[in-house]
Amino acid sequence: MPVSAAQPPPTQAANARPEEVWIDATAGVAGDMLLGALIDAGAGLPVVQAAVDAVIPGTVRLSQATVRRAGLRATKVAVEPLAEDHPHRTWRTIKDLIAEAGLPAPVRDRALAVFGRLAGAEARVHGVQVDEVHFHEVGAWDSIADVVGVCAALHDLGVGRLTASPVALGSGRVRAAHGDIPVPVPAVLELSAGWQVLSGGEGELATPTGMALVTALAERCGTLPAMNVQRTGMGAGTKDTPGRANVVRIVLGTPLPAAPDSSREATDVVLEANIDDLDPRLWPGVLTALLADGASDAWLVPILMKKGRPAHTLRVLAPSAQVAVVRERMFRETSTIGVREWAVHKTALERTWVPVAVLGEGTVPVKVAHRGGIIVQATPEFEDVAALASAHGLPVISVLDAADAAAAAQGLVPGAALPSDTA
Numbered sequence: 290m291p292v293s294a295a296q297p298p299p300t301q302a303a304n305a306r307p308e309e310v311w312i313d314a315t316a317g318v319a320g321d322m323l324l325g326a327l328i329d330a331g332a333g334l335p336v337v338q339a340a341v342d343a344v345i346p347g348t349v350r351l352s353q354a355t356v357r358r359a360g361l362r363a364t365k366v367a368v369e370p371l372a373e374d375h376p377h378r379t380w381r382t383i384k385d386l387i388a389e390a391g392l393p394a395p396v397r398d399r400a401l402a403v404f405g406r407l408a409g410a411e412a413r414v415h416g417v418q419v420d421e422v423h424f425h426e427v428g429a430w431d432s433i434a435d436v437v438g439v440c441a442a443l444h445d446l447g448v449g450r451l452t453a454s455p456v457a458l459g460s461g462r463v464r465a466a467h468g469d470i471p472v473p474v475p476a477v478l479e480l481s482a483g484w485q486v487l488s489g490g491e492g493e494l495a496t497p498t499g500m501a502l503v504t505a506l507a508e509r510c511g512t513l514p515a516m517n518v519q520r521t522g523m524g525a526g527t528k529d530t531p532g533r534a535n536v537v538r539i540v541l542g543t544p545l546p547a548a549p550d551s552s553r554e555a556t557d558v559v560l561e562a563n564i565d566d567l568d569p570r571l572w573p574g575v576l577t578a579l580l581a582d583g584a585s586d587a588w589l590v591p592i593l594m595k596k597g598r599p600a601h602t603l604r605v606l607a608p609s610a611q612v613a614v615v616r617e618r619m620f621r622e623t624s625t626i627g628v629r630e631w632a633v634h635k636t637a638l639e640r641t642w643v644p645v646a647v648l649g650e651g652t653v654p655v656k657v658a659h660r661g662g663i664i665v666q667a668t669p670e671f672e673d674v675a676a677l678a679s680a681h682g683l684p685v686i687s688v689l690d691a692a693d694a695a696a697a698a699q700g701l702v703p704g705a706a707l708p709s710d711t712a
């Protein structure tokens with residue numbers, strides 16, 4: 290039943306641009322729920338419609354309504370087709386549509402990242418090449434509307450950093466293009482790798498599009514970060530389940546100034562072990578595997594350990610969500626019979642990647658670390674430099690010098706303002 294909006298008008302503080310968003314997906318998440326929550330928090334539906342129209346002109350109409358879910362008021366976004374014909378689109382087609390739509394760079398890049406993650410999961414589930422993935426449900430127009438719409442809404446609200454809660458996946462079975470499949474559906478399970486999830490709850494609580502949005506856009510899985518709250522938003526799912534509100538909540542605000550060290554929230558974990566009996570030829574492979582598992586860094590410190598034995602401390606820095614996988618790798622691939630762990634707070638500068646053209650042979654991404662809108666470091670990604678050099682038979686040092694010069698020519702130098710289209 291439609292109900293009237295109960296949200297108070299925004300205060301002056303609530304109108305300031307929020308730097309941070311936390312997504313509460315503990316009741317599940319779907320693309321339309323997240324979009325509803327962002328519209329509920331103040332993103333403009335016309336802005337969202339314009340972004341979607343730029344990608345798939347004249348294909349869908351978005352509308353919003355205020356509804357109740359288990360007694361809670363929330364915004365429901367509906368995506369209606371304007372034409373009867375819904376072609377199956379491949380990831381290759383969708384990538385081109387998004388890339389060529391003239392969207393603001395942050396909207397385009399976020400939308401490509403989300404769809405790329407969704408396409409990667411579908412490719413693994415169905416055993417096909419990623420470019421050939423078909424978005425088999427309703428020809429992909431509703432997924433495009435959800436993904437592009439959410440990214441446009443985030444841009445409209447001026448959101449920088451996103452974090453999110455663990456995601457409730459649900460239970461049971463659903464009917465999809467593949468027939469009758471178990472919940473969590475295969476694409477959702479694939480997208481859950483590296484994220485914290487909750488079981489329980491009836492039905493399909495998280496859809497592939499919702500899960501791709503959360504895991505591609507949020508930097509970290511965890512509880513509500515310390516912030517000055519400005520606005521909140523409630524987005525409704527389709528079903529109304531009594532006793533369990535089918536909603537996504539979002540909280541927008543500005544981060545609190547850094548607290549004293551002792552009270553800062555731990556974001557990462559250091560795991561370590563002293564090892565004196567591993568064949569040294571195995572170490573490079575161990576370090577590589579730990580990084581592939583999602584560790585932020587893994588390194589060896591030469592030590593003289595008990596009984597006067599020359600040995601190494603293997604030390605690994607990992608985001609909290611990756612700790613179990615990293616610990617398992619340490620036990621499986623080294624000779625250690627114990628692992629020590631402690632929580633740490635890592636302070637990481639914001640970073641973004643800007644492609645620069647190099648020697649007329651291709652592009653290399655430059656990692657730009659920034660703080661308060663000012664560039665602190667700009668470094669061409671070495672692996673990409675080395676790959677370009679190898680592909681064109683050039684010395685790595687020449688490509689590296691050319692990439693540094695190209696970055697400087699684009700104004701990507703320490704102390705310069707971050708270009709507005711890369712923020």
Ligand SMILES: O=C([S-])c1cc(C(=O)S)c[n+]([C@@H]2O[C@H](COP(=O)(O)O)[C@@H](O)[C@H]2O)c1
Pocket residue numbers: 319320407411414424425426432463464465466474475476477493496497498499
């Ligand atoms: O279309 C896609 S990407 C898709 C893949 C799968 C697999 O598990 S494989 C399942 N589904 C089902 O389609 C509907 C709609 O999903 P959205 O992500 O578009 O909201 C839902 O029931 C999915 O489980 C879709």
Ligand code: NI
Pocket residue numbers: 411414415476
């Ligand atoms: Ni599928």
